[in-house]
Amino acid sequence: xxxxxxxxxxxxxxxxxxxxxxxxxxxxxxxxxxxxxxxxxxxxxxxxxxxxxxxxxxxxxxxxxxxxxxxxxxxxxxxxxxxxxxxxxxxxxxxxxxxxxxxxxxxxxxxxxxxxxxxxxxxxxxxxxxxxxxxxxxxxxxxxxxxxxxxxxxxxxxxxxxxxxxxxxxxxxxxxxxxxxxxxxxxxxxxxxxxxxxxxxxxxxxxxxxxxxxxxxxxxxxxxxxxxxxxxxxxxxxxxxxxxxxxxxxxxxxxxxxxxxxxxxxxxxxxxxxxxxxxxxxxxxxxxxxxxxxxxxxxxxxxxxxxxxxxxxxxxxxxxxxxxxxxxxxxxxxxxxxxxxxxxxxxxxxxxxxxxxxxxxxxxxxxxxxxxxxxxxxxxxxxxxxxxxxxxxxxxxxxxxxxxxxxxxxxxxxxxxxxxxxxxxxxxxxxxxxxxxxxxxxxxxxxx
Numbered sequence: 001x002x003x004x005x006x007x008x009x010x011x012x013x014x015x016x017x018x019x020x021x022x023x024x025x026x027x028x029x030x031x032x033x034x035x036x037x038x039x040x041x042x043x044x045x046x047x048x049x050x051x052x053x054x055x056x057x058x059x060x061x062x063x064x065x066x067x068x069x070x071x072x073x074x075x076x077x078x079x080x081x082x083x084x085x086x087x088x089x090x091x092x093x094x095x096x097x098x099x100x101x102x103x104x105x106x107x108x109x110x111x112x113x114x115x116x117x118x119x120x121x122x123x124x125x126x127x128x129x130x131x132x133x134x135x136x137x138x139x140x141x142x143x144x145x146x147x148x149x150x151x152x153x154x155x156x157x158x159x160x161x162x163x164x165x166x167x168x169x170x171x172x173x174x175x176x177x178x179x180x181x182x183x184x185x186x187x188x189x190x191x192x193x194x195x196x197x198x199x200x201x202x203x204x205x206x207x208x209x210x211x212x213x214x215x216x217x218x219x220x221x222x223x224x225x226x227x228x229x230x231x232x233x234x235x236x237x238x239x240x241x242x243x244x245x246x247x248x249x250x251x252x253x254x255x256x257x258x259x260x261x262x263x264x265x266x267x268x269x270x271x272x273x274x275x276x277x278x279x280x281x282x283x284x285x286x287x288x289x290x291x292x293x294x295x296x297x298x299x300x301x302x303x304x305x306x307x308x309x310x311x312x313x314x315x316x317x318x319x320x321x322x323x324x325x326x327x328x329x330x331x332x333x334x335x336x337x338x339x340x341x342x343x344x345x346x347x348x349x350x351x352x353x354x355x356x357x358x359x360x361x362x363x364x365x366x367x368x369x370x371x372x373x374x375x376x377x378x379x380x381x382x383x384x385x386x387x388x389x390x391x392x393x394x395x396x397x398x399x400x401x402x403x404x405x406x407x408x409x410x411x412x413x414x415x416x417x418x419x420x421x422x423x424x425x426x427x428x429x430x431x432x433x434x435x436x437x438x439x440x441x442x443x444x445x446x447x448x
Contacts, residue, residue: 037122039154039161042168042181045203046341050144053168054088054127056154058111061125064157069125077109084109088127093150095198100134102147145203151187152196163187165199171344172206174214177337211344212351219355222334227418228293228398229327230363232300235391236265236320237368238307238384241375249310249384252375261316262368266360268317272324273331274353280332281349290402292329297398299323304391307384331356366425370432377435 037057044051062069065087067080077084085106094102107128115121133144155161166181175182185199223229241258243250252258279285303319305311312319335348374380397410 037124039163041151041163041165043166043170043184044168044177044339045144045170045172047172047344048144048341049130049132050094051339052129052131054125054129054153056125056127058123058125060154060158060161064154064161077111081109084125084127088129088153091151091153091156092129092131094131094133095148095150096133097146097148102134103132105130145201145205147201149187149199149201151199155187155189155196159189161188165201167203169338170203170206171211171214171338171340171348172208173204174206174210176214176218178218208344208347212347215348215351216355216358218334219352219357220359221355222331222352223356223359226330227414228296228300228394229330231391231394232296232303232323232327233266233269233360233363234367235300235303235307235388236269236316237262237364237371238387239310240265240316240368241372244310244313247310249381252372252380255372258368258372258375262364264317265320266364268321269324269327270357270360272321273328273356274324276325276328277331277335277353278349280329281335281345283336285329285332286336287329289330289333290405292326292333294399294402295323295326296330297395297402299326300391301395301399304388304395307388307391367428370428373432373436374428377439379431379435383431 037060039057039060040055042053042055044053058069065084067083069080088106089104092104092106094104096102107130109128110126111123112126113121113123133147149165151163151165153163155163164186165184167175167184168181169175169177170182184201187196187199189195190197239249240261241252243253243257245251253261276285302311303323306316306319331352335345335352338345338348340348374383393410394414397408397414401407401411
């Protein structure tokens with residue numbers, strides 16, 4: 001087999017397609033405001049299989065299949081689900097280089113609807129498909145990185161249709177779902193020969209090291225972009241250099257004291273989020289995202305109140321570990337969405353967690369020296385209270401957003417201010433240096 005024929009097409013079908021194309025080129029720009037909808041195939045490459053997501057425009061599917069598919073998602077699946085799976089499976093035929101075809105199974109079907117001022121209502125079918133290569137001589141699956149992709153759903157009848165094939169996830173190459181899909185090629189009608197040519201797929205070889213590095217990078221990005229995670233750690237560290245004075249925060253406790261408390265807090269937070277990161281990524285714990293995000297905002301609120309006045313003095317490490325469990329669940333959702341196999345998942349958990357720790361360490365190195373300098377000055381209470389009050393405002397705004405499900409002006413402003421964080425850090429450093437120089441404390445710095 002070297003091609004897919006177009007069903008019910010006459011020998012001069014390509015002339016009709018050519019004529020339509022020429023007419024379309026000659027039309028005014030305004031009349032081409034409704035582009036021809038294409039199908040999309042997104043491939044998730046695993047060690048022994050490929051999971052594909054097919055995105056098919058319903059108007060094109062109806063023209064090719066001959067069945068009315070204007071139902072809602074539940075109605076369409078209930079009425080035509082079995083027949084639709086059979087139809088799709090008959091038009092998906094991956095083939096190994098030795099000529100053997102892969103096994104194909106069609107899973108979940110859903111319908112998505114969107115609307116825009118140009119195209120109006122647009123509805124498409126999403127189908128999850130699993131493709132498994134045949135077993136090789138060594139009783140293991142053949143290589144999934146090289147095959148010929150025969151796929152002509154819709155295209156076998158609608159000659160102007162195109163199918164765009166891309167790689168959405170390829171862990172061994174460091175390609176993850178949060179990045180832009182990497183286009184492999186396009187399947188369309190060869191007008192001259194009146195046939196549908198298959199798409200050769202030849203993916204470059206990858207390695208576990210590439211996947212691990214990608215997960216380390218993802219972990220650093222997750223923390224760098226996770227304003228709420230960084231803010232929680234920041235406000236928890238605000239009172240770390242200070243001694244207790246009754247029911248209030250007192251003076252600077254010394255370098256050793258500050259570093260010891262800092263180490264305890266950060267280690268406890270790391271242990272806490274590592275436990276639930278592992279459990280959540282492996283599927284042992286599953287919680288809806290909304291309550292998890294809500295509790296993260298609550299953790300910021302509690303830590304900010306503690307920075308104003310001690311509410312759990314001497315137990316900061318336990319609080320950090322407890323709230324770390326909550327933050328770890330949010331981290332785990334990122335890994336769970338990758339749907340990796342056991343081996344890559346273990347490496348991904350390690351790499352992702354390492355990325356998180358590296359970013360936390362960078363925050364500590366950049367912030368703590370200036371907090372320790374400021375805590376020796378009379379201005380530190382003002383700095384501490386200002387930081388805590390800003391954190392309380394942000395926490396309340398996030399709580400309101402996560403309860404209502406709608407963003408508010410304050411949360412939008414916070415996201416905009418994040419871009420200026422490096423300038424804020426520079427300002428903190430300059431303020432610490434200036435106030436320390438101006439005050440010129442005569443007392444010896446306590447070191448114990």
